[in-house]
Amino acid sequence: MSFYISGGILIIYLDHAATSWPKPPAVNQAMQLAMEESAANPGRGSHVMAVKASRVIFECRMQLAKLFNVNNANDLAFTHNTTVALNMAIKGILQEGDHVVATMVEHNSVRRPLEYLKRTLGITVDYVKVNGKGELNLRDVEKALRQSTRLLVCTHSSNLLGSILPIAEMGRLAHEHGALFLVDAAQSAGILDIDIERMNVDMMAFPGHKGLLGPQGTGGLYIGPHVDLEPLIHGGTGSQSEEKEQPSVRPDRYEAGTPNTVGLAGLTVGVKKVIELTPKWIYSHEWSLTQRMMEGLMAIPQLTLLGPDQGQPRTGIVSFVHDKYDSSEIAFRLDREYGIAVRAGFHCTPLAHYAIHTEKSGAVRVSVGLSTTEAEVDELARAIKQICSS
Template sequence: MMNADREKIIYLDHAATSWPKPNSVIEAVQHAMLHDAANPGRGSHRMAVRASRVLFDTRKQLAKLFRVKNPNDIAFAGNTTGALNMAIKGYIKEGDHVVATGIEHNSVRRPLEFLKQSLGIKVTYVEADEQGNITVDQVRDAIIPQTTLVIVSHSSNLLGTIVPLAEIGELTRQRGVKLLVDAAQSAGVLEIDVEAMGIDMLAFPGHKGLLGPQGTGGLYIHPELDLVPMLHGGTGSQSEAAEQPHVRPDRYEAGTQNTPGLAGLKAGVEYVLNETVHKIHTKEWALTQQMMEGLSAIEGVRLLGPKLGEQRTGMVSFVAEGVDPSEMSFILDQHYQIAVRAGFHCTPLAHTCAGTMATGAVRASVGYFTTEAEVSALVDAVREIRTQYKI
């Protein structure tokens, strides 16, 4: 299933990008490069037709995963950041009020701050507690008559906190407000049903929980929504028109798409569907509990996010007294061959909640192919490092 020739490293940075990829993903990319690497939607010859089929089949698998009725309501993007910008800048207008949360990634915060400066929009960030929790009542209290959009990160990329998405979706539906969900840490590891959860737009990465290549991702757009396109240009359809076409997904996909990458994404989604999201989440949660038990037993180590036994996605962020997070990460890499992520993780809002803005934190994140032995190796390494730095 997995490539035996991959680099020998304990990889615990899955929240940034998943690795290794299933062999089926690697093979799909290679097959597309060899056989289907023409320009999709730009010709009627057999290779172009096959390339177009790759894109449509990938949409179909994503639609199956997210319970989307029409696959053409999924527009591809290069990553979650691109998808979020497509949604935020394509929907919000001058004078709008937006509600977001105190655990948002900069891919949400920075576009909102840009629109505050350029369009004069108003933004309310719902304050999260130290573990990153927010409540439906807080979101309800933040909505005002001028509110047009609520944005929530399904799961914090620092704390692993899971927001009550279905309940928030029911609230926004009742209030006539649109809901945009950042699924960077949840796609492929938490159940997502856009219809049942009241999701109007869903931004997702291909390269994390969906196990696809980097440079892939997308945005589900409710069929009743019409966003202002981020890009204008060639689509292969209605080329005689001066304006961007309205037909989906062409309206939101100007330029040549990443056919080999999307072929790999299709294989990754199929792998997830075959294994099931429930099975993947159950395994990752068990590994995070093992990691939390081990790390919390080390003197001077403080864990961030939900407490032991509470639901979360597969990451554990921590600070170790007397050891700078960046130095901890460097030592783990150079001396123990363990890959983690240190710093501020592009989410100063969540670090503010956790009280770690002065120092940052170390984040260890598991994936479906992580083993218990690898988690134990991390715990043992952190214990050794902490002992050496102990005053």
Template sequence: MEERQTKPINYLDHAATSWPKPPEVMQAMQTAMVEAAANPGRGSHKMAVKASRVMFESRRTLSRLLRVHNPNDVVFTHNTTEALNLAIKGILRKGDYVVATMVEHNSVRRPLEYLKRTLGIHVDYVPVDHQGNLDWNKLKDALSRKPKLVVCSHSSNLLGSILPIAEMGELAHKHGAVFLVDAAQSAGCIDIDVHAMNVDLLAFPGHKGLLGPQGTGGLYISPSIDLEPLLHGGTGSQSEEVEQPSVRPDRYEAGTPNTIGIAGLRAGVEKVMEMSTLHIYQHEWDLTQQMIEGIRRINGLQILGPHQGAPRTGIVSFMSDRIDSSEIAFRLDREYGIAVRAGMHCTPLAHQTADTLQTGAVRASVGVSTTVEEADAFIDAVSQICGKA
């Protein structure tokens, strides 16, 4: 894929935030700042109406991408973390039982552990192997205990592994559970159909694979589910009532939204649909295979996640038996101008699974703008730092 602009660095941290953004995203945000910077839904003047149109069209665009029937079932949040908190805290009650997995991000684990401490909910984390494959026997055993909620990360932000959410959702529904999916690493690079995949709640970021700006994200909420709102306040609707409105999406969007950012998000989603998630996935997979092959030739490095040739998102994590992960990342940045991430990646459960809880790992993650030449430069730099075979 073509580079979007001249890059001052070799950016391989797309799993955190995609960069650079398409020019269309920046243009949409600038236009919204000039023409639609009023409060949507709070006034009838022209600029407020334009702001409302930005929100509606963005919701509709996301609905096309995710195959959502009613755009009002897509609620905007500031990020995936807020969306997950809304889903988890909005549905669970005292004593409920939850099933999650051993690749969950802290955005899932910490809310669950908080509710475990404060409401006495019960949580089981289903094991996965070193490649990120789920232990189906353990999952079925956990489901037999009738959980209220099943939650999983669609793709691990450490391993790059992809869980079969359609099959998991089908099993969850057979046991009467609500199915929540964390699409932080999959939205924009894996085709998602919330209905075909049996998803009741889908949390997604705007700033990663959807190519939008930071401060954007959302939650799909099945029409059969009524969550307790995370925030209470002004919505511009049913203002005479003391309770939060019952109508969607107002019920879950208290306060002034990030209209400018959401305008940029819409442009990013349109770019994703123009390229197609299938094309994006193939591009990123090809690059990961190139990087895995190069890292395999370097002595003392261990690659985490699925074996070469297996499905994965655009993430390649590794560790050295001689050099600290943080040092490798530091040297890649300072000596070679390559941006990666090292450490725990906010997912200690996945590190526990990979036996890297004490060491952490270096994570290189590619995106739609990453080139073959950048992947080669990364391999050469790691080889010089860690030593050739």
């Protein structure tokens, strides 16, 4: 299916790894209703609109707890995006002398906070290597863990390669070595089955605007009940206002300032849609599309696909490079000549490019979503074939 956007421009949207689009119509409707009826400050007053706003926030928390199998919904703290959530977790738990294990497929939202703390706190970090497909050997993870390891952090799925890391096993290894386990679910929340308890997850950062089908400016951090983070932001919470310190009660401790109530109203509806369809069905839908896409792209001479081989597990991401054409040129021509939206460059994950030796070229990333159709995937392959044969 193709969509008309502002100005009557026809677009095939294949950039869902950045932000899913279009949103389910009910998401837009819920946000409009919230703006009209409950756009007051939750937890800051007892008037009708403030109470309605509080109910909006509560409902979103409960739906997310249901999706991720979180026992206490108050262990979910809302943030503006995954980046803020990862910064909250990393900067809130690490102290001078701590050791961290991460991987070579981490996003800059993990790497940059870690490198900052290396410089300012003197923490040490080891990045576990991956193979050319973005896949991890658990033995390498275990070898990297030390007595001083405070945190093991990894992305659930690479935003460049689509490879899926074995987070349940990684969480088990972390706990066996006395470390906490933090998961970056930017590419997996709403698409892969996530069970906080079963997967040994202590903290998990997630976006609202990708697989959960909500608007931008929404996301969150699951913080296990046994984990006490130093808040990243201090300020008003509407609770314990007479105290000079940030309150200890959750989720207020981690949610200073006015929340995005309107956005969370939309996110609630997005999460309900995911629960209705199930992540299992959504993953199967996206996987089938990626396999069809890979088949079409593999027929193009001098084009190399990145990530897991055809038939192997992956999220809805297919990245590639071409021997002759620059990645940015291909993406530009797809947009301007064919109305197809993809992304080219380094995708905020330079370590992954070093791991697969594309640090000089970057890559074109195509990412499917819930709304993507087989016809759109076929049109993409046709367009790239024409570009690369011109």
